[in-house]
Amino acid sequence: MSFAVAIVGCGLVGRAWAIAFARAGTDVRLFDATPGAASAAKERIAPLLEDMVEAGLIEATGPVLERLTAKDTLEEALEAVAWVQESVPEDLELKKKVWSELDEKAPPLTILSSSTSAIVPSLFTEHLKRRGRCLVAHPLNPPYLIPAVELVPAPWTAKDTMARAFRVMTAIGMAPIVMDKELDGFVMNRLQGALLEEAFRLVEGGYCTAEDVDRGLKHGLALRWSFMGPFETIDLNAPSGVRDYCERYQHIYENLFPSMQHRADWTGPVLDKIEAERRRMVPADKLDERQRWRDQQLMALAAHKKNAREKIGD
Numbered sequence: 346m347s348f349a350v351a352i353v354g355c356g357l358v359g360r361a362w363a364i365a366f367a368r369a370g371t372d373v374r375l376f377d378a379t380p381g382a383a384s385a386a387k388e389r390i391a392p393l394l395e396d397m398v399e400a401g402l403i404e405a406t407g408p409v410l411e412r413l414t415a416k417d418t419l420e421e422a423l424e425a426v427a428w429v430q431e432s433v434p435e436d437l438e439l440k441k442k443v444w445s446e447l448d449e450k451a452p453p454l455t456i457l458s459s460s461t462s463a464i465v466p467s468l469f470t471e472h473l474k475r476r477g478r479c480l481v482a483h484p485l486n487p488p489y490l491i492p493a494v495e496l497v498p499a500p501w502t503a504k505d506t507m508a509r510a511f512r513v514m515t516a517i518g519m520a521p522i523v524m525d526k527e528l529d530g531f532v533m534n535r536l537q538g539a540l541l542e543e544a545f546r547l548v549e550g551g552y553c554t555a556e557d558v559d560r561g562l563k564h565g566l567a568l569r570w571s572f573m574g575p576f577e578t579i580d581l582n583a584p585s586g587v588r589d590y591c592e593r594y595q596h597i598y599e600n601l602f603p604s605m606q607h608r609a610d611w612t613g614p615v616l617d618k619i620e621a622e623r624r625r626m627v628p629a630d631k632l633d634e635r636q637r638w639r640d641q642q643l644m645a646l647a648a649h650k651k652n653a654r655e656k657i658g659d
């Protein structure tokens with residue numbers, strides 16, 4: 346792909362974005378405020394690429410690594426880039442400061458995009474001169490293995506910015522969720538929050554263990570959810586589709602909702618229960634190892650999904 350991007354902030358998420366862009370053929374300039382962090386990022390990316398080769402997700406590490414260049418200054422990183430992916434820590438005052446600099450120093454037509462998990466874009470772009478080119482592109486981590494990305498406009502984000510952002514994200518192989526207006530939690534954290542809240546309630550009430558909840562998801566609901574969403578699931582779970590499903594089954598859910606109003610305290614006694622269970626299954630000193638296992642599982646799943654898409658279709 347013949348454009349260049351700048352990654353501003355080369356921590357966990359910035360590095361993962363760098364892989365997602367470079368894998369698609371984009372030139373990636375890395376910048377981090379901590380001296381040495383941008384070149385260190387390149388070194389940390391190399392072994393991840395080797396795992397991706399092993400999983401069959403890329404052919405070789407060399408061409409991807411060659412597209413990554415560490416830059417010493419923000420000005421150098423921003424030179425002639427079409428897209429900036431800001432990935433500095435989740436702190437509103439810091440974001441405001443960094444975004445003022447980005448708006449001032451990036452070429453006028455460059456899209457400015459933030460990885461923020463939970464700050465709506467109006468809070469750090471309102472004061473900017475060219476605020477129409479600003480949006481949030483919130484990934485699930487890591488974006489080189491999980492394609493969904495939420496594109497969130499501020500009230501003043503131009504329609505053309507959203508359309509261009511959609512094209513860029515699609516071109517690098519991401520699956521953009523396009524929000525029409527900003528909302529706390531965007532889409533994915535609201536969905537995840539609803540599910541987590543019920544999971545905490547079930548364990549808090551002594552109805553099942555944390556392991557049962559996880560088992561139900563990974564051997565049940567998430568099997569379907571890994572290739573279609575809840576709406577397509579219900580559309581296919583009644584002979585005549587989604588309306589048929591709602592007419593047949595709404596009453597089941599309606600009966601549940603009154604008992605789902607109580608707020609679980611995630612840090613209350615239920616956490617002791619869940620933590621004890623989790624640490625029995627994965628001791629604290631094995632969490633790193635288990636995170637690597639998770640990434641290998643994600644890579645295997647990404648390879649499977651690619652294969653299934655080619656053989657069965659989307």
Ligand SMILES: NC(=O)c1ccc[n+]([C@@H]2O[C@H](COP(=O)([O-])OP(=O)(O)OC[C@H]3O[C@@H](n4cnc5c(N)ncnc54)[C@H](O)[C@@H]3O)[C@@H](O)[C@H]2O)c1
Pocket residue numbers: 353354355356357358359376377378379382431432433434435436439443460461462463483484485486
């Ligand atoms: N960690 C996740 O799972 C996840 C997922 C999606 C989105 N996000 C969001 O991505 C953003 C980054 O999160 P992270 O987990 O990568 O954080 P991180 O702490 O791993 O990395 C942040 C990097 O930004 C650098 N930095 C700090 N100030 C800077 C500045 N002024 N200019 C340039 N670089 C600067 C730091 O040196 C650090 O390397 C946050 O907004 C976070 O909410 C995180």
